[in-house]
Amino acid sequence: MTVPVDAGRRRIEELLEQHEGQVLRRWFEIAGAMSGGHVDRGGAAVPFGEIYQALRRSLGDSHDGSDLRGLLADLSRSRARQGFTPSETANVVFGLKEAVYEIAEADGSPEALRGFVWFSRIVDDHGLFTFETYAAARERIISDQAEQLLELSTPVVKLWEGIVAVPLIGTLDSARTQVVMEKLLQMLVETGSEHAVIDITGVPAVDTQVAQHLLKTVVAARLMGAECVISGIRPQIAHTIVTLGIEFGDIVTKASLADALAHALRQSGVEFVKGRGRRVTVRTEEN
């Protein structure tokens, strides 16, 4: 005996309409039992009615499930924030299957049972969708954190014997600037470098505190016997620094990292000689 899928589908849709109250009630009970009896925990009330209606609309011929997906995504995200596990959230959705199975069984017709199989598959999809939403939300948190970590791991690189550079990229807050600057000063000692380039080409903006930290680093480096050059100051940042009235005094600033390197090389007695052809030779002056 075969029952056409369409007939089963229609039967389930009818049942969902006729027994709405009963299904909703059972769903609420089942979902509560499945997620450890705290469906309403911490104000994470599940909008059973709304989801139910949206689900029924999505079964219709127009077949636009976007509002249902929206509701499920909201549910998943809000419950994720409140500390529910993804299975707890998915179980709420899966609970609907059991509630609907009860009415399909009570109905007893082959169409209803055939239709239930179809319905069950749809609910499974929605349940898995809440899982995906949960995972996506977590992934975003993890990638945000990874980015912050990356920002912290700003490297101090050696450009030349006696010249180190720290290329700063991204937003500088006071704490990060401090970490980077301490690392730079430490590198000066470890490598015995008398020249440092702080390149802020990749920094979109600085505030007073960050500018002060840069300034203090240059002064601290001087106390240690090293000279800093700041390169890559954007016009907006130059504007900010002047507007804020921060005195950069006799600190050397250069337009680009290349200019800063050339300056540092000159200071450390390295001479560039343009030879014949296109070759450039480098000669280090012995002291």
Place this chain on the structure above:
Amino acid sequence: MDRVPVLKLGDLLIVSIQIDLQDQSVLALQEDLADKVVETGARGVIIDITAVEIVDSFIGRMLSTIASITRMLDAETIVVGMRPAVAITLVELGLSLGGVRTALNLEKGVALLNHLDGARAVTAR
């Protein structure tokens, strides 16, 4: 009170501070150095503070004073080996060690003195 030893190496005086500095020790060092510079005719003084964990305003001021005194006696003072944490703290404290020349380490301090000496010789010609 511990006295900080002053070592003579050629025409340089070298002081390596290895103790937690007491105010009296710093004052004594100031006197000892002035005497030694005159006595030996040294042209340079290097104070190595690699082992010094803190420099407060008192010690900082003494370093400046020593530099001024020895300069008056025709010897340049170079403070070498200041730790990053010490440098950051001094800047925060508002102390700039005016008039004190610095170098990263003893070797670079000696090189700087030689360089300054060379410059002096050139100007003299």
Place this chain on the structure above:
Amino acid sequence: MTSPSELPISGNSDVVLIRQQVRTVAVEVGLSLVDQTKIVTAASELARNALVYAGGGRVRIEIVHNNVRAGLRLTVSDDGPGIPDIDQALVDGWTTGNGLGLGLSGSRRLVDEFDLRSVPGEGTLITVTKWAR
């Protein structure tokens, strides 16, 4: 955890002892190397101030906690002449002694919290705190 300790400030050698004790506790609290150096320097400045301006005093070194972090608190007190004008005393370069006038103003910049109470003729009480990051 060590219990709060109180050390006297009666001579120059005490300043050195205080610096060493503050360093030990700062390490225990988990302050970064730079923060250790800052709080030890502040302790040195404040202890010397008590010595120079009040002829001596005492410093209490303790570990404190707020909701999230541990910190090191120093309470430096003396029974000296007190500070008549606190605002002026906190200005860089202002001094009644022969120092640079950076002791108070500079120390304030080295710590996270700074509290100064002084009654002319009775004494001065300075509390500073540095929190671990």
